[in-house]
Amino acid sequence: MPARAANIKDALDEHREPLYRYALIHLRNRExxxxxxxxxxxxxxxxxxxxxxxxSPRTWLISILxxxxxxxxxxxxxxxVTNVAADDVHDQDGGGFFDAKGSWGGDERPRTWSNPDQALxxxxxxxxxxxxCETLSLQTAQVFLLREVMGFSIxxxxxxxxxSASNCSVILHRARxxxxxxxxxxxxxxxx
Amino acid sequence: MLNCQxxxxxxxxxxxxxxxxGQRLALILHTLMCSACRNFGKQxxxxxxTAGRFADSDRIVRSKK
Numbered sequence: 001m002p003a004r005a006a007n008i009k010d011a012l013d014e015h016r017e018p019l020y021r022y023a024l025i026h027l028r029n030r031e032x033x034x035x036x037x038x039x040x041x042x043x044x045x046x047x048x049x050x051x052x053x054x055x056s057p058r059t060w061l062i063s064i065l066x067x068x069x070x071x072x073x074x075x076x077x078x079x080x081v082t083n084v085a086a087d088d089v090h091d092q093d094g095g096g097f098f099d100a101k102g103s104w105g106g107d108e109r110p111r112t113w114s115n116p117d118q119a120l121x122x123x124x125x126x127x128x129x130x131x132x133c134e135t136l137s138l139q140t141a142q143v144f145l146l147r148e149v150m151g152f153s154i155x156x157x158x159x160x161x162x163x164s165a166s167n168c169s170v171i172l173h174r175a176r177x178x179x180x181x182x183x184x185x186x187x188x189x190x191x192x
Numbered sequence: 193m194l195n196c197q198x199x200x201x202x203x204x205x206x207x208x209x210x211x212x213x214g215q216r217l218a219l220i221l222h223t224l225m226c227s228a229c230r231n232f233g234k235q236x237x238x239x240x241x242t243a244g245r246f247a248d249s250d251r252i253v254r255s256k257k
Contacts, residue, residue: 017250018248018249018250021249021250022246022247025246058247058251062247094197097197098195098196098197102196102197102198103197104196104228109228110228110231110232110235111228111231112227112231113231113234113235113238116235116238117241120242120245120249121253122253126246126249126253129246148239148240148243148244149243149244149246149247151244154208169204169205169208172204172207172208173200173201173204173205176200176204176232176235176239177200177232179239180232180235180236180238180239183235184235
């Protein structure tokens with residue numbers, strides 16, 4: 001292997017693990033996540049001459065991986081065999097967060113978090129974040145992560161996943177309620 | 193008067209699209225009196241900041257060691 005190609009390969013290997021984490025949180029399937037990361041690194045090597053360095057290598061790799069993940073999801077939605085049935089989304093009941101009057105149920109009432117942004121500097125916090133995402137149903141997690149991690153517009157996400165706009169907002173609301181509760185119980189309540 | 197379920201729905205929707213004047217007013221009146229919903233609003237924004245940095249989480253962690 002020519003020296004330049006070897007350098008590029010080493011540089012890419014450094015990103016393998018973070019790319020895998022990124023793929024896994026979206027797909028929840030180790031084998032599939034591994035495959036898409038391999039594809040991403042291969043595509044990157046093949047088109048390394050087109051990488052001009054105006055973005056960081058990480059940003060460039062993530063953008064390749066994003067396309068591969070969203071392509072996979074679009075195919076899965078079109079394929080009725082792998083398409084998971086839509087969550088039963090009703091906004092009538094409180095979903096376990098609220099009582100019959102729409103007030104916070106006792107344990108769910110959000111407390112004040114002190115210096116939440118400091119948490120981002122702890123590796124364990126990110127493990128908790130990932131674990132909390134896994135407590136969401138696959139569809140709820142997909143909507144939340146496509147919106148907040150990948151940054152797609154809510155309109156695009158609804159179209160791609162075949163959901164109505166109001167279903168999408170209900171799903172995001174639920175995702176935010178569940179994730180903040182999970183982070184509070186597993187991280188912020190422990191006064192770190 | 194909004195209840196907490198309705199207020200948090202608006203606090204969530206607010207991250208996706210601008211609310212109407214009536215919705216904004218109702219939300220202000222509710223959150224003035226309800227610290228739990230104020231916390232929810234801040235935490236929903238925190239979730240957005242956090243998720244947006246997930247791809248770079250290994251570097252954020254490393255840069256602080």
